[in-house]
Amino acid sequence: MEIVVIGGIAAGMSTAAKAARTNREANVTVIEKENYISFGACGLPYYLGGQFDDKSEMFARTPEQMEKSGINLMLEHEVTSIDFVTKTVTMTNLKTDNVVIKQYDRLMIATGAQPIVPPLNGIEAENVYTITKFENVDRLKKLISSVKDIVVIGGGFIGVEVADQLALQGKNVHLIEAGSTIMSGPFDPEFSQKLQGAIEEEGIQVHIEEMAQELILDDKGKVVSVKTDKGNYSADAVIVAIGFRPNTSFIRQDFLTLPNGAIVIDQYGRTSVPDVFAAGDCASVPHRLLGDSYIPLATTANKLGRIVGTNIAVDETDMQAYVGALGSSAIKAGAYEAASTGLTEKQAKAKGLNYKTTCIETNNHSNYYTTQEKIMIKLVYDAETFVLYGAQLFGKNETVLRATGLTTAIHAGLTTKELGFIDYAYAPPFASTWEAINVAANTAK
Template identity: 35%
Template sequence: MKIAVIGCTHAGTAAILNAANLYPNAKITVYEKNDNISFLSCGIALYVAGIVKDPQGLFYCSPEKLEELGVETKMMHEVLDINIPNKKIKVKNLNNNEIFEDTFDKLIVTTGSWPIVPKIEGIDLGNVLLSKNFYHSNTIIEKAKNAKNIVVVGAGYIGVELVEAFEMNGKNVTLIDAQDRILSRYLDKEFTDMAEDAFKEHSIKLALGEIVERFEGTSGKVSRVITNKGEYETDLVILCIGFRPNTDLLKGQIDMLDNGAIVVDEYMRTSSKDVFAAGDSCAVIYNPTGTHEYIPLATNAVRMGTLVARNLVKPTTKYMGTQGTSGIKIYDYNMASTGLTEYSAGIKGKEVKTVTVEDSYRPEFMPTYDKAKLKVVYEKDSRIILGAQIISKIDLTQTINTISICIQNKMTIDELAFIDFFFQPHYNKPWNLLNQVGLSAE
């Protein structure tokens, strides 16, 4: 069996490692257009902030390790064309510009995503940077050394984490987003308000509900960001607007969402026989709605990549779907969410109810007993849990992993009231926060 893999980040690495173990007689060839593989891009902000000192720790695999498994890794090789009916790919060796063809029996597409780069006047000016790969992180660190004022455009996870990192390094930071609040995809307003207050307390300027109209520069480098509501002096701009799937090579050949995300079934098969896909290039089955959605997360990627390998020869292990579970730390606050927020449920046309509990996470007779806020979203008629969010200064984010399981198993808010959780005064109360939410909903 001849397996060709295009792209080697989270999903690609998981697919390759598992395929090499499951099919020791297969010939596996990996095509990667960069000169490194398996970079943890979610660690960029930690690297920028100086929390991660050695960036090599952000790589969890290497061509040498793959070679030990009998995998041929062709670095600096860009796939130019994919011919699915004839099972051929055209490849360019970026080292010497040689172009050649290869064939495959099974094709694994793990091409990932790329930052959205809008057509804004002045976007090609110097010091307007992206944040995705290892080279971006090094460029950001180098450029930030001499920057006094930094503007981050985009208030999703990456943008928010970079803002905190820059502020920790003593920079004057402005965060711009077209939405009127940060992290709007993941948390409801009562949670994002608390995070925004933390930013303001650290003198970070929030320019929310503003659309960037153009960048202006001096001597070829950006010096000002102009929005529909204001102007911001800057030495450096980081674009964190979002991501789009890297799937242009396959357009018209397999089924995709409107944004280009590849649609795969529960066995990671595309609409074309012998072509599998995983990771940020794909849409995933989103359990709260039962629809295919684009949710580019490392957790989804490694699960999907592993499943590709297991199902490559015959369907064996189904994908269980995702809740889009994620977490973030903003200064003293630990925050996490899963599934639908009240806001996103409204956009999806779901009739929901919510319940929120704010309480000390453990008994008040303990030396400390910080407050935690937990909100659960559930369907109005069926009372099935659809989502949850938590915020606290003590780390209670694993609570959201528990609710993720509840959503996956279609549990109701009423069942949550009486689930068996342990009690120990160091950690919680006799009625766990999760129980309290269920009781409050009843």
């Protein structure tokens, strides 16, 4: 069996590694445009922020390791077209410009996503950066000591993480967000406001409901300021982080897709084209409560990659179904941390559910242990059955890991009434006799 994987980062390499272990007789080939594989871009804000300096920490596997395991790697090859009738992949060798055609029996598409770059005047300047590729971020890291004023465009995960890390280095940071709140995807407004306050405590100047209009250049072609519809901000560097677009433009017409071009897959990772699978940031994710969703996170990419790695290498009767995601995510913002899992109130309302919410502040552990802090917890649940739909948390130490228990409860379909009496571990440094999760659940009426 010829198994071909297009894309060698998270989902792609998870698929290749699992497929090679599952079917020893299969010939597994990975085609990757870059000269590296298994790169974890999630580490880039923290690499830029000086939390670590060894770039190898962001690479889970080396090409040599994968080739030793029997996987064929075609690095620096870019796929230009796929013929799904003849089952052939056409690609260009980026080093030689030679055209190469590869036959497959089963194909996996893991082409990822690319950052959305707005068509602003000056956007091509050398001191404008996106935070997706190592080379780009490494270039900024080498210059960071000479940079003072930084404008970050976009208040999502990457924008907030990068702004936070740069503020810790004493940079003067302006964060521009066109929406009414930062982090509006995974969090409801009251949590977005808490996160904004957290990064403002670090000195970051947040500008919401403000749109970047133009990047002002000097006579050498470098950006010196960012003009918005409300102001003008000096900039030695500009970071653009306004979202992602699936890398499917060259094939999206062949598949059932979401409106943004993400390839729709089923619970087995199969696309609408026979013998073709997909996963990662180029594809949809089966959400347990929302159905087909776009969730460009490393967690789902790796899990679905592993699922596809099994299914692409076996008969249909032996395929494994993905259990479904809940969009669980977390972020560190200044001295605080936050997490979201399952449905937000916005999502529950948009879905037309008969829901209720409760939102409380309670203590992380007993008052006679010195690091006691408040945790804010919001639960979204069914108004009649009390089945838990979603949860959000905000606080300092010991906050985000509590989302693990709440995710498990949502996944299992537990009610708030059950959750209020689950026997969580207790000791004064870690919890109260009534764990914070118990307390929140018991306020659901």
